[in-house]
Amino acid sequence: MARVLTGIQSSGEPHLGNLLGAILPALELAEQHQESAFFFIADLHSLTSRKDAQSLQKSTYEVAAAWLACGLNTEKDLLYRQSDIPEVTELMWYLACFTPYGQLKKAHAFKEKSKNLGQVNAGLFTYPVLMAADILLYDAEIVPVGKDQKQHLEITRDLASRINHFFNESIFIIPEPHIREQVMTIPGIDGRKMSKTYNNYINVFWDEQRLRKQVFRIVTAPTPLEAPKDPDKCTVFHLYSLVATAEETEELRKKYLNGGFGFKDAKELLFGKILERFKEAREKYRYFIENPKEIDKIFQQSAERAREVAVKVLNRLRKALGFPPR
Numbered sequence: 001m002a003r004v005l006t007g008i009q010s011s012g013e014p015h016l017g018n019l020l021g022a023i024l025p026a027l028e029l030a031e032q033h034q035e036s037a038f039f040f041i042a043d044l045h046s047l048t049s050r051k052d053a054q055s056l057q058k059s060t061y062e063v064a065a066a067w068l069a070c071g072l073n074t075e076k077d078l079l080y081r082q083s084d085i086p087e088v089t090e091l092m093w094y095l096a097c098f099t100p101y102g103q104l105k106k107a108h109a110f111k112e113k114s115k116n117l118g119q120v121n122a123g124l125f126t127y128p129v130l131m132a133a134d135i136l137l138y139d140a141e142i143v144p145v146g147k148d149q150k151q152h153l154e155i156t157r158d159l160a161s162r163i164n165h166f167f168n169e170s171i172f173i174i175p176e177p178h179i180r181e182q183v184m185t186i187p188g189i190d191g192r193k194m195s196k197t198y199n200n201y202i203n204v205f206w207d208e209q210r211l212r213k214q215v216f217r218i219v220t221a222p223t224p225l226e227a228p229k230d231p232d233k234c235t236v237f238h239l240y241s242l243v244a245t246a247e248e249t250e251e252l253r254k255k256y257l258n259g260g261f262g263f264k265d266a267k268e269l270l271f272g273k274i275l276e277r278f279k280e281a282r283e284k285y286r287y288f289i290e291n292p293k294e295i296d297k298i299f300q301q302s303a304e305r306a307r308e309v310a311v312k313v314l315n316r317l318r319k320a321l322g323f324p325p326r
């Protein structure tokens, strides 16, 4: 028995990087474990960068619909909004009082923006502490994430050990990150990490026309059609290999190496493969986006179940701190 947990921000549309780097591996792990997995929309984290209620809400439903479309089992696993669990912000405060300033100063989300301190709010600075609270509050053991979250997991593990050591008792479980080599950094259409920030993402739930247009925007080398091409230096090939079977990928590799096969042809293949691979998910996604009340019901039921665990774990720390139980 082991609890799988992970979260995705509601700061934009769910993209292929989120799907391949987090959602699909997380759902696969959840299936392998009997215990309910905890999946959530990190809407409080999104506030560090966005304050617009409408777009935050829209994105919350889009991310939730993506989880459900990809097959989240609502009978067993949870899908909740981080902001529906008041215990998480309470725990964050306790954890913050155990977090050295120097550790947060080195955290990469802050470091990247620290050249422009005027744009940094305290929420962004303490982002990793809230993330630690997200994980420790539910006794999570396995946390599937992309490579960009590795440092945050290290901070979480440090904090849990520090507190256990301080009270000389096992208050928190030390979680293990689960980062799959093959999908740890999915490239975007410009070859950099696929990210909402870089606006270089592909959303497989877009309508066909928009999706095709974005696939055709993927940057490729100026190699002439007849010339052989290096598949390992091509984003189109890389993305194809992540959505196609091993045999299909091998076939495409040969076409690249033989020459006489253009990037346009490769993009057409990638577009078709995305449609094929996500056909069922695209239909389910549309259903959930058109029926947000179903998502609300799942949010509500999941939050109740999550809070049952949260209160118990929080009380372990409250007791050690000398506060009465909730």
Ligand code: TYM
Residues within 6 Å of the ligand: 005, 006, 007, 008, 009, 010, 017, 018, 019, 020, 021, 022, 042, 045, 130, 131, 134, 135, 143, 144, 145, 146, 147, 148, 149, 152, 183, 184, 185, 186, 187, 193, 194, 195
């Ligand atoms: P977020 O919302 O930026 O991304 C959600 C998940 O998607 C992964 N990911 C990628 N993986 C591979 N290639 C990419 N190009 C790519 N882009 C995104 C991320 O690594 C992540 O796993 N801080 C987190 C959200 C969070 C969280 C948590 C995660 C809040 N609390 C507790 C796990 C546990 C974040 O900003 O993810």
